[in-house]
Amino acid sequence: MSGPAMPKPDQATLARREEIVADMRVIVPGEGVVDAVNSMRAFESDGLTAYRQLPLVVVLPETTAQVSRILKYCSDRNIRVVPRGSGTSLSGGALPLEDAVLLVMSRFNRILDIDYANRAVVAQPGVTNLGITKAVEEEGFYYAPDPSSQIACSIGGNVAENSGGVHCLKYGLTANNVLGIEMVLMDGEVVRLGGKHLDAEGYDLLGLMTGSEGLLGVVTEVTVRILQAPETARAMLVGFPSSEEAGQCVADIIGVGIIPGGMEMMDRPAIHAAEDFVHAGYPLDVEALLIVELDGPQAEVDHLLSRVEEIAAKNGATTSRVSNSDTERAAFWAGRKAAFPAVGRISPDYYCMDGTIPRKELPKVLAGMREMSEKYGLRVANVFHAGDGNLHPLILYDANQPGELERAEDFGADILKLCVAVGGVLTGEHGVGVEKRDLMPEMFTEADLNQQIRVKCAFDPEHLLNPGKVFPQLHRCAELGRMHIHRGKMPFPDIPRF
Amino acid sequence: MTTFTPTSATEVLDTVAWAVSEEAPLEILGHGSKRGIGRPAQTEHVIDLSQLTGITLYEPEELVLSARAGTPLAEIEALLSDNRQELAFEPMDYGPLLGGEAGRGTIGGALMSNLSGPRRIKTGAARDHVLGIHAVSGRGEAFKSGGRVVKNVTGYDLSKGLAGSWGTLAVATDVTFKVLPAAETETSVAVRGLTDEQAAFAMAAAMGSSAEVSGAAHLPETVTGKVIDGALKGMASTLFRIEGFGPSVDYRVDSLKHLLASQGEIDTLPPETSRLLWREIRDCRPFSTAHGKPLWRVSMTPSQGHAMVMALRMRTAADVFYDWQGGLIWIQMDVEPGAELLRGLVAANGGGHATLVRAAPSVRAAVPVFQPQPPALAALSARLKEQFDPKGVLNPGRMQG
Numbered sequence: 001m002s003g004p005a006m007p008k009p010d011q012a013t014l015a016r017r018e019e020i021v022a023d024m025r026v027i028v029p030g031e032g033v034v035d036a037v038n039s040m041r042a043f044e045s046d047g048l049t050a051y052r053q054l055p056l057v058v059v060l061p062e063t064t065a066q067v068s069r070i071l072k073y074c075s076d077r078n079i080r081v082v083p084r085g086s087g088t089s090l091s092g093g094a095l096p097l098e099d100a101v102l103l104v105m106s107r108f109n110r111i112l113d114i115d116y117a118n119r120a121v122v123a124q125p126g127v128t129n130l131g132i133t134k135a136v137e138e139e140g141f142y143y144a145p146d147p148s149s150q151i152a153c154s155i156g157g158n159v160a161e162n163s164g165g166v167h168c169l170k171y172g173l174t175a176n177n178v179l180g181i182e183m184v185l186m187d188g189e190v191v192r193l194g195g196k197h198l199d200a201e202g203y204d205l206l207g208l209m210t211g212s213e214g215l216l217g218v219v220t221e222v223t224v225r226i227l228q229a230p231e232t233a234r235a236m237l238v239g240f241p242s243s244e245e246a247g248q249c250v251a252d253i254i255g256v257g258i259i260p261g262g263m264e265m266m267d268r269p270a271i272h273a274a275e276d277f278v279h280a281g282y283p284l285d286v287e288a289l290l291i292v293e294l295d296g297p298q299a300e301v302d303h304l305l306s307r308v309e310e311i312a313a314k315n316g317a318t319t320s321r322v323s324n325s326d327t328e329r330a331a332f333w334a335g336r337k338a339a340f341p342a343v344g345r346i347s348p349d350y351y352c353m354d355g356t357i358p359r360k361e362l363p364k365v366l367a368g369m370r371e372m373s374e375k376y377g378l379r380v381a382n383v384f385h386a387g388d389g390n391l392h393p394l395i396l397y398d399a400n401q402p403g404e405l406e407r408a409e410d411f412g413a414d415i416l417k418l419c420v421a422v423g424g425v426l427t428g429e430h431g432v433g434v435e436k437r438d439l440m441p442e443m444f445t446e447a448d449l450n451q452q453i454r455v456k457c458a459f460d461p462e463h464l465l466n467p468g469k470v471f472p473q474l475h476r477c478a479e480l481g482r483m484h485i486h487r488g489k490m491p492f493p494d495i496p497r498f
Numbered sequence: 499m500t501t502f503t504p505t506s507a508t509e510v511l512d513t514v515a516w517a518v519s520e521e522a523p524l525e526i527l528g529h530g531s532k533r534g535i536g537r538p539a540q541t542e543h544v545i546d547l548s549q550l551t552g553i554t555l556y557e558p559e560e561l562v563l564s565a566r567a568g569t570p571l572a573e574i575e576a577l578l579s580d581n582r583q584e585l586a587f588e589p590m591d592y593g594p595l596l597g598g599e600a601g602r603g604t605i606g607g608a609l610m611s612n613l614s615g616p617r618r619i620k621t622g623a624a625r626d627h628v629l630g631i632h633a634v635s636g637r638g639e640a641f642k643s644g645g646r647v648v649k650n651v652t653g654y655d656l657s658k659g660l661a662g663s664w665g666t667l668a669v670a671t672d673v674t675f676k677v678l679p680a681a682e683t684e685t686s687v688a689v690r691g692l693t694d695e696q697a698a699f700a701m702a703a704a705m706g707s708s709a710e711v712s713g714a715a716h717l718p719e720t721v722t723g724k725v726i727d728g729a730l731k732g733m734a735s736t737l738f739r740i741e742g743f744g745p746s747v748d749y750r751v752d753s754l755k756h757l758l759a760s761q762g763e764i765d766t767l768p769p770e771t772s773r774l775l776w777r778e779i780r781d782c783r784p785f786s787t788a789h790g791k792p793l794w795r796v797s798m799t800p801s802q803g804h805a806m807v808m809a810l811r812m813r814t815a816a817d818v819f820y821d822w823q824g825g826l827i828w829i830q831m832d833v834e835p836g837a838e839l840l841r842g843l844v845a846a847n848g849g850g851h852a853t854l855v856r857a858a859p860s861v862r863a864a865v866p867v868f869q870p871q872p873p874a875l876a877a878l879s880a881r882l883k884e885q886f887d888p889k890g891v892l893n894p895g896r897m898q899g
Contacts, residue, residue: 201851207658257679300746491512
C-alpha cells in the first residue's frame with residue numbers, strides 16, 4: 001500500500017544521525033541501541049504490515065530515567081520519537097518515521113507488584129496482556145480485557161490503544177480496568193496518574209491518555225485491576241436463517257437484562273471459512289451464527305442459559321447447542337478465534353476493518369456491504385462482537401492482481417463511512433493510527449479535531465511524539481491557540497434572565 | 499450580575515462566546531446541588547443550564563441514552579427504572595449532605611463531578627459510562643467527542659477528559675451514557691463487631707472471591723446506628739451487597755457467608771432493606787445532619803485506609819466510615835478541617851487524594867478543596883485548562899486558587 005503521506009523528514013536530523021546514535025549509546029549502554037539496517041528491519045512495521053519504514057535508530061531503554069533522558073534529549077533537539085510496545089497494532093500506530101527515534105519498550109518486561117488484597121498488579125509496560133493473567137492465575141485471578149493479540153501485545157500498548165476484546169461488554173475496555181500509570185512527557189518530565197486508589201484528584205488525564213495512541217506520553221508503568229475468575233463459563237452455539245433474526249435475538253437477550261460474558265456473530269462466508277479450517281462443528285446451512293458465553297456462578301449460568309435458549313427459539317433459531325465441558329466450549333470458540341487465519345486460507349490477502357455500529361443497524365450495514373461487494377468485485381466475510389456492535393469485515397483480495405489492493409482499500413473506506421452514517425464510529429478497538437487517519441473528517445468537524453489537537457498541545461506542543469498518526473493535519477499549537485473573538489452583544493436578549 | 503438561562507446548545511454557545519469576548523467569567527450551574535463543593539465562585543455572571551433539558555434518545559436494547567446536559571438525573575433514573583435499567587455508576591446525591599434538598603442534580607453535573615456510588619469498585623464511575631458529549635469550550639467553540647456506541651477508540655476521549663472537571667474546561671450541552679440492566683434483586687450480608695483493621699481483611703477476602711460483591715463498606719460503632727433507621731445500632735457493621743438474578747444471588751450470599759463465617763456474627767438484609775442501606779451509604783447519610791462540620795472524601799489504597807484513620811485519630815477527633823472496600827473514607831472533623839495533617843497521612847499510607855467536600859465558604863477560600871498536585875502534574879493540568887479555556891471564563895478558581 002502506498003499509504004497516507006507522512007510528515008516530511010527533517011533533513012537536519014537525518015544529517016546528524018551518527019551523532020544521535022552515539023548520544024543514545026551514552027544514555028542506553030550495552031545492546032540497547034540498534035542502528036544497523038539489517039537489525040532495524042525487524043521494527044520497520046507493526047501489525048499493519050502493508051506499511052513499512054525504517055526508523056532513524058531503534059532504542060530499547062530499560063529504566064524510566066533512560067526514557068526521560070531520551071525524550072528530553074530529543075525534545076531539546078527537535079527530534080521526533082515513535083513509541084512502540086510489541087508492535088501488534090493493526091492501524092499502524094507504531095509505524096516508524098525515517099527521521100524519528102523508535103523507542104521500543106519491550107525491555108520493560110517485569111511485573112513489579114502483585115497485590116491481591118487490593119486486586120491490583122503493577123507491571124512494566126512491556127509485560128504482555130496475557131502475562132498479567134499468567135502471573136495471577138494460580139490464585140484464581142485474571143486481567144479482564146483480552147484483545148485477540150493478548151499472547152503478544154503489551155500492557156503499555158493496551159493503554160495507548162484502549163484495547164478491547166470479546167469480553168468488553170461485561171468487563172469493560174482497558175480504560176475501565178487501568179487504575180494508574182507512570183509516564184514520561186516529551187520534555188522528559190515524569191508524572192504519575194492514579195495508583196491503587198480510584199479516580200483522579202484533578203482532571204482525568206488517565207482517561208485522556210488511555211487510547212491516545214502514543215501521541216501524548218510514553219507509559220513506563222501500569223497499575224491494573226485484576227478480578228477473580230468466574231466460577232464457571234458455558235457457551236451456546238445458535239444458528240439463524242438470517243442476520244436479522246440473529247440480531248433480534250441479541251437485542252432480546254440484552255432486553256431481558258442479560259449481559260453475557262461474550263456474544264459473537266459470524267456471517268455465512270465467515271462460518272464456512274472457519275468450519276473448513278478447524279472443523280468446529282458449525283452448522284453450514286445458516287446465514288448467521290451466534291456464540292453466547294455466560295460466565296459466573298454455576299447457578300447463574302444454568303439459569304440464564306435456559307432463558308437464552310428460550311429467546312433463541314422464539315427468534316427462529318434453527319440450531320442450538322450448549323457446551324457441556326470446557327473442551328466443548330473451547331471447540332465452539334475455536335472457529336471464531338481462527339476466523340482471521342481461516343479467511344487467510346481462502347484468499348491470498350485480506351484486509352480487516354473495525355467499525356462499530358448501533359446493533360440495530362446491522363441488517364442495513366450487512367446489506368450495504370453486499371452491494372459494495374458487488375460493486376468492487378471483492379468478497380467480504382464478517383465477524384461481529386455482537387454485544388457491543390463492533391464489526392470486523394474481512395475484505396478478500398489478491399495483492400498480486402493489479403488494482404485489487406486499491407479496490408480493497410476503497411471498499412474498506414466505504415464500509416467505515418457507512419458505519420459513521422448509521423450512527424457508528426470508524427474504529428472500535430484497532431485505533432486510528434495511520435490507517436484511518438484521513439477518514440477522521442468523516443466523523444469529526446474541524447472544530448472537533450482542533451479541540452483534540454489542543455489536548456495534544458498541552459502534552460507535546462511541538463508535535464514531536466508519534467506525528468503522522470490519528471490526525472489528518474497537525475496544526476501548529478501557536479496557530480490553534482489564537483482566539484478569533486467577535487465582540488458581541490448580550491446573548492439571546494429575548495429570553496428571560498434575572 | 500446576570501443569569502443566562504439557555505434553552506438550546508446554540509444559546510449556550512452564544513453565551514460563552516459573549517463571555518469570552520467580554521472576558522466576563524461565568525459560573526456554570528445545573529441545579530446547584532453541588533454548588534458548595536470547590537473554592538467559592540467569584541463570577542459576575544451565571545449560566546444556568548436547568549432549562550436545557552430533555553432526553554433526546556433512549557434505546558433500551560442498545561443500552562444507550564442521550565440527554566441535554568440540564569436534564570434532571572431524577573427524570574433519567576425514573577425512565578430507566580420503568581425499563582428495568584439504570585445508570586450503573588450509581589450517582590450519589592450530594593444534596594442533603596451539603597444542606598440542600600434530596601433528589602436534585604442534572605446529568606451534566608453528574609459527569610462534571612464524576613459521580614459514582616458504592617458500585618464504583620465493580621462497575622466504575624460516570625467516567626466509565628459516558629460515551630459521548632457535545633460541549634462548548636472556554637474558547638467559545640462548540641465541539642463533540644465520542645459517540646453513542648460502547649466500543650469506540652476514534653480520536654481522543656474528551657468525554658472522559660470532562661469527567662471530574664467541575665465545569666472548568668467546557669460547558670457540556672448534550673451527553674450520552676451507556677445504561678445497563680438493573681439487578682433483578684439484591685441481598686446484603688452484615689458481619690458484626692469487627693474492628694476497622696479486621697474489616698479491611700474481611701472486605702479484601704470478599705472482593706477477592708467469586709461472589710461478585712457490588713458494595714463493600716464498613717461502618718464503625720459510632721456510625722452504624724445512623725443508617726436503616728438504627729437497625730444496625732450497637733456493633734460495628736461490615737456490609738456486603740450481592741446483586742443479580744435470584745438464583746445467583748442466593749448462591750453467592752451462601753458462599754460469602756461461608757467465606758466470612760469465622761469473622762464474626764452474620765446477619766442477612768433482605769432486598770428492600772439492602773436498597774435503602776446502600777442508598778444511605780451512597781449519599782453519606784451518617785454525616786448529612788451536622789452541616790457545620792468539615793467533611794472529607796478520601797480515595798486511597800483500600801487495605802491502607804484503616805491505618806491512616808488510626809494515625810489520624812491519634813491526632814484529632816474524627817468520625818469516619820468506609821466504602822469501596824475501605825478505599826473511600828468519609829471523614830467528618832469536629833472543628834478544624836486539618837487539611838495538612840490528613841493529606842500528609844494519606845501520602846504516608848500509600849497515597850491517594852482528599853477532597854474537602856463540605857466546609858464554610860471562608861474555609862474553602864483558604865484551604866485547597868481539591869488535592870494539590872505535584873509540580874509536573876499541576877503544570878500539565880494548567881496547560882490543559884489553558885487549551886480549553888485560555889481566558890479563564892469557565893468556573894475560574896473553582897478547582898484551584
